[in-house]
Amino acid sequence: MNKDPHKSLFGDSIHNPSQLNHSLGSDVHEWSDETIEKVVSIRFGGDYNLFIRQLSRDITQKEQDIILLRDFYLRRERQFYKVCASHANLTHLEVDKLLDDIQQKDTVDDVLLDMISVAMKEPLAPTLKREPPTTISSNLAQQPDIEAHSSESERRGWLRGWIQSPNDLRYEWVRSTSSLHSGSRTPKGTEDAPIVPPLELVSMSQPGDSTILDPEELTNTDPYGFITENGSENPKRQPGDGSNFDARSSVSQVVNPIDSSYATLQEVGRRHDDEKQAIEARWNTFCNEVMKLRNERNQEETFVPTFGLKALELKTLDRQISFKEDSYLKRLQSLISKQGIPPGSRSKFWFELSGASNIRVPGEYNRLVELAKMHANDPSLIQSFNQIDLDLHRTMPSNVYFHNSTTSLPGPLHHRLKRILDAFVVLRSDIGYVQGMNKIVGNLLIADKRVTEEDTFWLFVSLIDEILPTYHGESYFSPSSLKHIRNAQTELAQVQFALLMPKLYAHLKQLDVQIEFITMNWWLLVFTDICNLMELWYRVIDNLLVSDKSEDFLKALSLGIFKHYEKKLLSLDNYDDVYVLMNRNATRNIGFRELMEITRELERKIGKMEKDRGKRWE
């Protein structure tokens, strides 16, 4: 505040400013003529000009103050949003402290300069950026509401919330492997196109992934049509193989890269729009039907879940059905395995299907977080807390939300991850923290940023309590379950694998591959590692939530990944190539729909095998 506070909007050209130091207050218009005359003669030596100047100065000053204040509060408000997005459970004091850095600007010029510099940075031609989202959302918005009854239309409105959320997921995923190289290859002309395409593009393409992500067709482009470094064949491990890919991508570079990628972009965008609408229509029909039935059945009851935990409510509906083919549960399962839950409403479905909405106790999460802080040194918990701290900075280091690679500081979700894991340790001290949980919670956190930290916590708890397999009543991550999970791998390898894919089994056996070494990792991480494309993992969870028996589903998925690589695996002739192939990059170019359909088929077979075995034992 050491600058001249009177530097006004219009500069300081007023002569004799020393005389203009006496603000007149805000009620001059109410003064009587005598008062005005008196003030002018006493304070301004009878000079009306000076009086008018003072008035004008007062007004300008006030305007200036308002601008400064408005700017100050606007920045505070923005900061507050940011704080809310990155932290949670802060006390008023903590919030105030975090907002403290925001200072009021000294002069209006500073504010103006700020505004100008922001304006200068904004791209002049934002068409490329804005067009695709508006078409998608406006299409949705324009869908006419045919329903006449007000109560019905309300329900439909609610339903629309489930199905048609216009906001696509946005996660900005720095691709650690491709960014280095793709930077130089991406067309340079398109200035406002990001050099490294954010993963949101991948998520947006999901409905048609099996066509768009066809590995044969587009080996060296990412789903949005940008040319990227080719990663399909696991280049990290086999640096020697890189050369031929380089050659291929440079050939496609020669053909005017900007034009071709822009055309592809439009094409993909259009296809995406169409497919997205088609899928949404299918989901809408289904949900409308279910809603209608549920409402008919439960006239009096006010709160009835639509689908219920693991879609149990649909099973009740199914009981009234005479034809098995019409089963609502089956229809939901098939919708999910074919298309996945629409990303915009995924979190809502997850919340209900997982049972999180049932076990959530409002406020409880905050209490657990506080407890975790209070018991930071509790001997029974400290091991878990220490391990969490060891793992936090090692969780998704290449994701900007967890780790800011330019500043080397933890990203906003880092803190949420810590609190959620800590709270879980307090809630379930019998389980504690197990490595791998960090990845699961991490994935859940970036699934949908509109979901609160608290809800993510309950989703995680219910995944563990209700959804993942349990062994003798103990949950998946309990210490005692580890040996059962291990046994499940042995059984998977020796029984189901051998029976369902005998040829591949014989081959792997002959190479001395230990199948359980491969699948064990997948299971311990609940497939976060092998399905390291977010959208694929979310699909896995979608399907897991409605699977008849989650252990069968996990087994089927394991076999499904092998099945997908059957040809390739059969051509390998030593076991380390198998281990290397089936590592985390294996699913990079997998078609989601294809994998999920194989999986569902296998799941059915496994279920049948189990049943038959059960019968034989009886």
Add this chain to the structure above:
Amino acid sequence: MELKSYDKYRMSFAPPTTSVKLVLLGEAAVGKSSLVLRFVSNDFQENKEPTIGAAFLTQKCTIGERTIKYEIWDTAGQERFASLAPMYYRNAQAALVVYDITKPASFIKARHWVKELHEQASKDITIALVGNKHDLVEDDNDGDDSSLRKVSIEEGQKLADEEGLLFFETSAKTAYNVNEVFVGIGSKIPEAPLLKPQQPQATDGRIDLSTGTAPAADGCAC
């Protein structure tokens, strides 16, 4: 695929490659994966994701006349997964037991691993004891109280001598002594049983009799 058969062809003229199954054990975050990454890719990552289950990597290493192909199983450090370790060290011909020289608890854990390996793993397993993160104490003066070092060289050497282990202090970060560990292990591995190169160790359970290495301890390992 073509490449591979060519490889084989070529190799019949080169000195035989011996495959060595090597397992890494040690407390969480001591730097097992970082050591492997340094050895395999000569790289270091500040924030390496924790290993869960076990990671598999291979790397060749030439020692004198011989080429050794390491088949590395890098295991998870969290105590919770300790019971899985036998899966991976079964049949291993070599083991690295890693601790962090700035963390005394990790040294205690290393002792346990050495003991367990002696009791459960194959009898002629070659074990190296590795004290990692040497870079953190590089500029220490002797007797410096503020030193980050919590496990002295002497302690490590003593344990190694008592148990008949190779001993190294390393830094995955600066690459200090990392290759030496693998070269050291390689030169201690006996040549004889390894002459069965990449050939799969026969099929099913019919391997054992022909080779000295295989699962002597198999029966009691789990």
